[in-house]
Amino acid sequence: MASTRDWLLDDSPSSRLQARMGRGYRVFRSLLGNPLAVLGAIIVIGLIVMAVFAPLFATHSPTAQNLSMRLMPPSGENWMGTDELGRDIWSRVVFGSQITLVIVLLVAVLAAPVGLVVGAVSGYFGGWVDRILMGITDIFLSMPKLILALAFVAALGPGIQNAIIAIAIATWPSYARIARAETLTIRNSEFISAVELQGASRLRVIVAHILPLCTSSMIVRVTLDMAGIILTAAGLGFIGLGAQPPLPEWGAMISRGRSFILDQWWVATMPGFAIVIVSLGFCFLGDGLRDVLDPKHGERQ
Amino acid sequence: MAFEPDSAAEVVIEEETKGRGGRPHGFWKFLLAVGGFVLTIALTFLGLLAITFFIGRVIPIDPVLAVVGDRAPRAVYEAARVQMGLDQPLPIQFIRYIGSVLSGDLGMSVSTGKPVAQDLARVFPATLEMATLGIIIGVVLGVPMGVFAAARQGKLADQIIRVVGLLGYSVPAFWLGLVGLAVFYARLKWVGGPGRIDIFYDGLVQPVTGLLLIDSLIAGDFEIFMNAVWHLILPASVLGFFSLAYIARMTRSFMLDQLAQEYVTTARVKGVPERLVIWRHAFRPILVPLITVVALSYAGLLEGSVMIETVFSWPGIGNYLTTALLNADMNAVLGATLVIGAVFIAINKISDVLYRVLDPRAR
Numbered sequence: 001m002a003s004t005r006d007w008l009l010d011d012s013p014s015s016r017l018q019a020r021m022g023r024g025y026r027v028f029r030s031l032l033g034n035p036l037a038v039l040g041a042i043i044v045i046g047l048i049v050m051a052v053f054a055p056l057f058a059t060h061s062p063t064a065q066n067l068s069m070r071l072m073p074p075s076g077e078n079w080m081g082t083d084e085l086g087r088d089i090w091s092r093v094v095f096g097s098q099i100t101l102v103i104v105l106l107v108a109v110l111a112a113p114v115g116l117v118v119g120a121v122s123g124y125f126g127g128w129v130d131r132i133l134m135g136i137t138d139i140f141l142s143m144p145k146l147i148l149a150l151a152f153v154a155a156l157g158p159g160i161q162n163a164i165i166a167i168a169i170a171t172w173p174s175y176a177r178i179a180r181a182e183t184l185t186i187r188n189s190e191f192i193s194a195v196e197l198q199g200a201s202r203l204r205v206i207v208a209h210i211l212p213l214c215t216s217s218m219i220v221r222v223t224l225d226m227a228g229i230i231l232t233a234a235g236l237g238f239i240g241l242g243a244q245p246p247l248p249e250w251g252a253m254i255s256r257g258r259s260f261i262l263d264q265w266w267v268a269t270m271p272g273f274a275i276v277i278v279s280l281g282f283c284f285l286g287d288g289l290r291d292v293l294d295p296k297h298g299e300r301q
Numbered sequence: 302m303a304f305e306p307d308s309a310a311e312v313v314i315e316e317e318t319k320g321r322g323g324r325p326h327g328f329w330k331f332l333l334a335v336g337g338f339v340l341t342i343a344l345t346f347l348g349l350l351a352i353t354f355f356i357g358r359v360i361p362i363d364p365v366l367a368v369v370g371d372r373a374p375r376a377v378y379e380a381a382r383v384q385m386g387l388d389q390p391l392p393i394q395f396i397r398y399i400g401s402v403l404s405g406d407l408g409m410s411v412s413t414g415k416p417v418a419q420d421l422a423r424v425f426p427a428t429l430e431m432a433t434l435g436i437i438i439g440v441v442l443g444v445p446m447g448v449f450a451a452a453r454q455g456k457l458a459d460q461i462i463r464v465v466g467l468l469g470y471s472v473p474a475f476w477l478g479l480v481g482l483a484v485f486y487a488r489l490k491w492v493g494g495p496g497r498i499d500i501f502y503d504g505l506v507q508p509v510t511g512l513l514l515i516d517s518l519i520a521g522d523f524e525i526f527m528n529a530v531w532h533l534i535l536p537a538s539v540l541g542f543f544s545l546a547y548i549a550r551m552t553r554s555f556m557l558d559q560l561a562q563e564y565v566t567t568a569r570v571k572g573v574p575e576r577l578v579i580w581r582h583a584f585r586p587i588l589v590p591l592i593t594v595v596a597l598s599y600a601g602l603l604e605g606s607v608m609i610e611t612v613f614s615w616p617g618i619g620n621y622l623t624t625a626l627l628n629a630d631m632n633a634v635l636g637a638t639l640v641i642g643a644v645f646i647a648i649n650k651i652s653d654v655l656y657r658v659l660d661p662r663a664r
Contacts, residue, residue: 150622231471272476276473283467
């Protein structure tokens with residue numbers, strides 16, 4: 001009588017599905033052994049749940065103004081107080097999680113594949129292709145990310161879509177570097193030679209055999225980068241170049257609260273706590289994932 | 302906010318330095334290495350120029366319209382276009398752009414009405430002053446914290462320092478600045494408010510270096526010096542926190558590496574006191590990589606100052622950049638981007654060279 005657990009941990013899996021699920025199970029088990037990683041995972045899942053079911057968590061409408069309730073301190077009615085238009089800050093923070101999640105997901109979806117492909121092509125072909133692609137990558141890498149994003153938003157115009165594009169432009173080069181390093185170690189292994197000798201095209205080798213092996217280090221890196229992406233997006237919102245009012249974006253909310261920071265501290269402070277908690281969550285989760293998926297790059301404990 | 306330079310970039314430095322094992326065998330080889338290095342720097346700067354040029358081209362604002370206004374007759378418009386060189390093909394425009402940047406011409410700022418280069422020279426010292434005090438705070442606190450954490454690995458102190466390090470990656474700089482203002486300025490009144498100096502003292506000191514702390518000392522005005530310190534201490538501490546987080550994290554990691562070495566075990570077995578083992582045996586070898594970390598962190602602070610300066614109304618390059626961004630003053634935006642990028646690249650490359658010169662294994 002084999003239990004599900006035995007099936008998952010079987011040393012000689014009989015199907016690809018079983019092998020994959022077994023690997024996932026092992027990763028899951030070792031993550032559970034790291035309390036900070038568990039905390040990080042809980043925070044990230046919390047963010048997702050909050051974003052998806054925002055109307056259930058919010059106690060008020062995020063946009064409904066109530067001028068008789070301006071700048072009220074936190075209370076039983078308004079858990080985080082109200083802002084200068086009498087809007088409930090807690091409800092705005094809850095709906096703001098949707099914006100944060102969308103930004104983070106879109107940047108990852110835009111930047112990671114570009115970096116992955118550039119890095120894999122560069123590493124696999126080598127020679128001049130490698131030199132040119134990595135030269136471009138290094139130029140982007142040598143620029144400060146925030147300044148690069150700011151300059152691109154300035155060119156594209158303020159707004160949340162442009163902020164996402166600008167952050168993606170500033171983020172992809174580090175993924176290209178990682179994918180290239182991974183590809184270089186994979187390229188000369190025997191199974192790649194075997195596939196090549198069987199007549200697989202270069203495209204097939206890269207897409208079907210190299211890219212899948214780069215994904216785990218990529219997942220680690222993207223998770224670790226999430227905090228930085230959230231902070232950059234919030235920074236753009238704070239300066240006024242990211243999400244525009246009345247969108248309840250956390251950085252923009254802090255910017256609005258700036259004028260009241262000396263007397264009505266909660267307006268600017270509350271959304272900041274949301275940013276800190278979510279960023280810390282991604283950091284914890286990323287650290288944990290790195291230890292599990294990528295032990296050789298793990299922080300020396 | 303993570304002012305940590307990309308770790309991928311560090312890997313590159315390591316790969317390169319490792320690749321250059323062994324001393325160069327002759328003068329020519331040395332010359333070749335220097336030549337290659339200069340070429341890399343030149344190409345990186347060229348890349349930076351290409352990026353700012355590209356951004357300047359894709360903007361939806363028509364630079365000619367900005368000059369002549371939208372009621373100008375066709376002929377005036379065309380004349381202005383030709384005069385600005387915008388009728389030329391892009392490569393020629395790019396070469397002209399490089400030429401004007403190299404001669405120090407970054408165009409006129411629409412909002413201040415002065416040349417951008419002149420504006421930048423005026424605001425840069427304020428940023429330099431803040432970032433320098435920030436890095437001093439980061440090193441003075443961060444290095445001992447990292448060493449301490451490594452010495453007490455896994456204990457409570459280590460855990461606390463680790464969380465402080467991670468906070469450096471997850472706290473928005475502008476938010477920490479605002480909270481700092483609310484607590485230390487508004488409530489406790491321990492520090493001065495936004496700006497470099499009280500309005501009362503503004504313009505009383507003859508600018509010599511542009512650094513208020515030094516200028517006020519040159520003028521011998523201690524009152525103004527104290528007032529400047531009073532204003533500088535909070536923004537510099539906020540910046541310092543972020544470099545502290547990064548430096549402590551890296552120091553801890555380097556120290557753990559050294560403490561695991563066999564010669565450290567030997568020293569311990571021979572009965573060398575633990576304090577000496579840590580500070581003399583283990584700490585000395587990490588000084589060289591630490592210098593690189595500090596340099597990279599200094600470059601990162603330049604980037605971080607953009608947010609901090611906005612919060613503290615600090616009249617530095619970051620504030621200049623954000624003001625220009627909001628006024629769609631493209632010449633000023635690109636000029637500031639160019640200068641920040643160039644200083645960033647320069648510090649990175651200098652730290653790279655320092656590492657090679659100081660570490661015998663990297664030569």
